[in-house]
Amino acid sequence: MDLPPLSFHPSLEEQWDEEEDPEEIETVLKVFPPAYHKYLDVFFKVKAEKLPPHRACDHHIEFEENVEKGFIRPSSSSTGAPVLFVKKKDGGLRLCVDYCKLNAVTRKNRFPVSPMNKLLTVFKGSTIFSKIDLRGAYSLLTIKEGDGHLTAFRTKYGSYEYLVMPFGLTNAPASFLNIVNDIFADFLDV
Known part of the structure; x- marks a missing residue:
């Protein structure tokens, strides 16, 4: 299948050409089969990881805050899950770590x-109800010492690992519910 060539506004092409790293081009040429070389502009890391300038700055601040709170720390793990950004209702972006490979094993x-x-x-027949705010509860559950490297994730600012329970781990909800049930065991059937 022969696709039409990709074209951009000339000023965009000039900007993008200035950012291409010769070492990255060489690496991409080695990795991708010759049949795909004409589509190289799709595969460059610089182009794929770009966020609007204020977004990247915001996320760097978020990482620093989470390090200060003790939720994450810089990691030297040899592996790391990729991250993606999901749009929030308020228009901001939420950092999500893709733990699919870790969850699979x-x-x-x-x-x-x-x-x-x-x-x-x-609740049938009940007239008095109570509620509990568990919004930050995951961040109260710590990762077992020595297992933090398993939660490592890669960003353009470096690798980090969680010290507290992150969202996205397959056993996080069950572990959390187990702890909550232990705490409220006397009230489960009230």
């Missing part, structure tokens, strides 16, 4: 999670 915690219809029947 993780032995699953089969802690029973009650179905919603069963939970709702417990």
Whole structure:
């Protein structure tokens, strides 16, 4: 299949050509089969990782804040999950770590999670309710000493690893629910 050549506004092409690193071009030429060389502009790291300038700055500040809070630390792990950004309702971006490969090899915690219809029947006839705010609760659960390298993720600012439970790990919800049930064991059937 022969696709039409990609074209950009001339000023954009000039800007992008200035940013291309000769070593990166050489690496890409080695990695990608010759049939794809005419589409090289799609594969360059510099172009693929660009965010609007204020976004990149915002995320650097977010990493620094999380280091200061003790949620993450710089990592020297030989592996690291990729990150992606998901748009939030307020227009900002949320950093998400893609733990698919780690989750695929993780032995699953089969802690029973009650179905919603069963939970709702417990409330039948109740007149007084209470609620608990668990918004920052994951950040209260620490990663087992020595396992932090498993949560490592790569950013353009370097590699980091979590010291607290991150979102996205396959066993995070079950582990969290197990702890909450232990804490409120006396109230589960009240």
